[in-house]
Amino acid sequence: MSKKIPSTIEKRLEERIKLIDVDTSTKKKIRKEVETEFQRMQVTSGEAVGVIAAQSIGEPGTQMTLNVFHFAGVSEMNTTVGLPRIIEILDARKTPSTPSMTIYLKKKYAKSEDDVRKVAAKLLHVNLGDVADDISVDLLNFRLTFSLDEDLKKTYAVKVKEVIEMLEKVFKDCEFKMLKTEKIRVKPPAEADVKDIYKLKVKLLDTFVKGILGINHVLPMKTESGEWYIKTAGTNLKKVLEIEEIDTVRTSSNDIFEIGKVLGIEAARSAIIHETLEVLNQQGINVNIRHLMLVSDTMTVNGEVKGITRYGVTALKDSVLARASFEVPTKHLFKATVRKEIDHLRGVVENVMINQPVPVGTGIPKLVYRSEKDGAKKRDKSSK
Amino acid sequence: MTHKLVPEHRILKEEEKQEILKNLNVGVHQFPKILKNDAAIRDMEPKQGDIVEIKRKSRTTGEAKYYRVVVVE
Numbered sequence: 001m002s003k004k005i006p007s008t009i010e011k012r013l014e015e016r017i018k019l020i021d022v023d024t025s026t027k028k029k030i031r032k033e034v035e036t037e038f039q040r041m042q043v044t045s046g047e048a049v050g051v052i053a054a055q056s057i058g059e060p061g062t063q064m065t066l067n068v069f070h071f072a073g074v075s076e077m078n079t080t081v082g083l084p085r086i087i088e089i090l091d092a093r094k095t096p097s098t099p100s101m102t103i104y105l106k107k108k109y110a111k112s113e114d115d116v117r118k119v120a121a122k123l124l125h126v127n128l129g130d131v132a133d134d135i136s137v138d139l140l141n142f143r144l145t146f147s148l149d150e151d152l153k154k155t156y157a158v159k160v161k162e163v164i165e166m167l168e169k170v171f172k173d174c175e176f177k178m179l180k181t182e183k184i185r186v187k188p189p190a191e192a193d194v195k196d197i198y199k200l201k202v203k204l205l206d207t208f209v210k211g212i213l214g215i216n217h218v219l220p221m222k223t224e225s226g227e228w229y230i231k232t233a234g235t236n237l238k239k240v241l242e243i244e245e246i247d248t249v250r251t252s253s254n255d256i257f258e259i260g261k262v263l264g265i266e267a268a269r270s271a272i273i274h275e276t277l278e279v280l281n282q283q284g285i286n287v288n289i290r291h292l293m294l295v296s297d298t299m300t301v302n303g304e305v306k307g308i309t310r311y312g313v314t315a316l317k318d319s320v321l322a323r324a325s326f327e328v329p330t331k332h333l334f335k336a337t338v339r340k341e342i343d344h345l346r347g348v349v350e351n352v353m354i355n356q357p358v359p360v361g362t363g364i365p366k367l368v369y370r371s372e373k374d375g376a377k378k379r380d381k382s383s384k
Numbered sequence: 385m386t387h388k389l390v391p392e393h394r395i396l397k398e399e400e401k402q403e404i405l406k407n408l409n410v411g412v413h414q415f416p417k418i419l420k421n422d423a424a425i426r427d428m429e430p431k432q433g434d435i436v437e438i439k440r441k442s443r444t445t446g447e448a449k450y451y452r453v454v455v456v457e
Binding site for chain 2: 006304
């Protein structure tokens with residue numbers, strides 16, 4: 001074991017040591033004392049840290065509100081907080097129940113509300129149905145016409161030409177034409193019948209024409225220091241990070257899986273810590289960050305995010321009995337029988353079940369006896 | 385691209401890898417894993433069995449080194 005103290009403690013020690021008036025040899029002694037004390041305070045090997053972490057997060061969890069929804073800001077935007085959010089993170093649900101992004105902008109865009117609103121409009125996911133107006137089906141000539149609402153066109157910053165381009169990409173067999181009145185005329189393929197034309201209408205309205213797929217709601221907000229940022233409902237980290245005005249360093253999502261995919265497993269680990277800590281702090285609960293670090297490390301050991309569930313972390317266990325003891329024991333036992341699995345009884349749970357000393361703390365070291373017959377050297381008392 | 389959530393990743397050279405294995409007294413399979421196509425190391429051309437050194441910014445120790453072994457899915 002190295003006899004070093006972490007840089008944070010070292011920094012604090014240096015600050016304190018400056019303030020006191022003693023000679024260098026005493027200072028050296030103090031440093032030494034801090035070092036040994038730090039070594040002494042470290043977790044001893046064999047300590048059941050997982051159980052301690054579970055209890056340390058679990059107990060304050062009972063004091064959390066069970067409220068699912070909480071209003072963030074003035075708008076109608078919801079975010080899941082409290083216990084449901086914690087469960088969601090630790091179970092590693094594929095999508096959070098209220099996906100949301102916090103988007104920071106580059107300095108020159110983050111100063112005025114107008115600039116921020118412009119960027120926000122750029123991000124928002126717009127379907128044709130959100131902007132289209134008076135859609136009419138012309139059965140006589142077999143075509144559809146619609147126009148874009150003038151007001152909505154401005155709020156969403158949509159251009160007719162762009163809309164047509166997007167539609168042409170999706171509906172390759174239809175013909176789109178812009179009329180002089182800025183109306184758009186759609187001509188379905190020749191073989192289409194009346195039923196098809198109505199189906200086409202529904203499909204058209206559901207087509208994504210502008211913005212970033214999945215960003216359903218944008219809300220410019222201001223920090224206490226006067227910096228503007230954008231909160232969104234819905235996430236699409238990859239696409240948002242590609243936008244020029246965005247500060248790619250701080251912009252983040254609350255979807256752990258998405259972070260894992262876009263930024264890597266280490267980012268997912270930090271996100272788990274960050275998200276759980278945030279929820280706990282909101283509720284005024286103080287949990288030592290080390291417990292959360294342990295949990296998030298466990299969830300990401302395998303290179304991908306695994307939840308604390310029977311499909312996630314527990315499924316990684318070697319022992320059949322340990323897996324069976326968590327949830328649905330019969331299923332695991334039957335499966336293990338079919339596969340002829342062997343349990344080497346190396347873990348804690350298995351040994352509790354069969355009433356043997358558990359490999360935790362003082363249960364770890366084993367006594368080994370080697371007789372002289374097995375080749376052990378005769379102990380010479382005088383040699384030591 | 386840098387992001388506040390992504391710490392520095394570095395693939396260890398063969399000598400460094402052997403030294404780490406010796407110092408920690410563990411085998412390659414005992415390390416935590418990182419996928420070969422993980423977003424943070426994808427561009428570094430990792431090979432299966434490489435060890436990646438990650439310099440985490442830790443709230444408790446300032447900076448902490450963490451090691452992951454590259455695995456294929």
